[in-house]
Amino acid sequence: MFGDGMQKNELPLIIVCDDKDMVYANYLIQLIGQKDDAGDSIVGVEDDSVSAAIYTVKNYKDNLPQIPSTQHILFIGQTSVAKEQSKTIPDAFNKLGMHYGWLGKRAVLYVDDTTSDWMKLKDSKKHYTEFWQFSKDRGMTHPDALAEYAKKLSGGFVDKIMPVVVGAPKMLIDYNKTVNAVKAQQYKTLIKVFYEDGLRSFVEG
Incomplete structure (x- = not known):
């Protein structure tokens, strides 16, 4: 029971x-x-x-x-x-x-699904950096999930948008892997924030 x-x-x-x-x-x-x-x-x-x-x-x-x-x-x-x-x-x-x-x-x-939306924007790096800094401020330091993917796009994220990426199957695979990697980081940060700021109020309510 x-x-x-x-x-x-x-x-x-x-x-x-x-x-x-x-x-x-x-x-x-x-x-x-x-x-x-x-x-x-x-x-x-x-x-x-x-x-x-x-x-x-x-x-x-x-x-x-x-x-x-x-x-x-x-x-x-x-x-x-x-x-x-x-x-x-x-x-x-x-x-x-x-x-x-x-x-x-x-x-x-x-x-x-905000992460997927970030990746479709020219300023996706900016959005990810905002998340990365927020995580760091909360005591969570993540490796740069966009670094490897960015290397495969000439000019980097700031010069590319999603329609260019989805035109190549290999890049689509890399895109999906990157989105999943960022989401994994978001979940880890979110769990820590919930533990520190929300869990006590929830279980004692």
């Missing part, structure tokens, strides 16, 4: 995601498990105050009849169940394509 194996006073949290987003759910659990509080200063949630478990979408659907309305659930990514929840959940955070928010005991966290 839900909550089995928890220490006294731990708040149970279910994280729902698909297989491709499991790495981000695991990252959040790693952050939750840190002993990062110092004296009266609490980072994220208080140490040992939250017990989290990861459910796949199938696990969630199979157990849905037994999950109480009082159970805190975080939906990561843009799965069908996450999209359904997000219809009625307002954003608590919305920046550079990264979103999280909650209503009652349900929360969503996802990266939208």
Whole structure:
């Protein structure tokens, strides 16, 4: 049953995601498990105050009849169940394509398709740099995901737009890889921001 194996006073949290987003759910659990509080200063949630478990979408659907309305659930990514929840959940955070928010005991966290839009613009490097700097300011330093892709475009990003890129199958593959790499960075930054700024308010609400 839900909550089995928890220490006294731990708040149970279910994280729902698909297989491709499991790495981000695991990252959040790693952050939750840190002993990062110092004296009266609490980072994220208080140490040992939250017990989290990861459910796949199938696990969630199979157990849905037994999950109480009082159970805190975080939906990561843009799965069908996450999209359904997000219809009625307002954003608590919305920046550079990264979103999280909650209503009652349900929360969503996802990266939208802004990254794909960035790559279609002449100033895509500018948008990515803004994200990269935001991440750095939050203690997350990412490798330059655009560097390798930019080398393959004569004149770099500032002189190219998407229609030129999609004309070559190889460049389209590189484009897709780059978009996925940037999204992975966005998710890691977003998880850290949620842990530090949002998780405590959500699970204690």
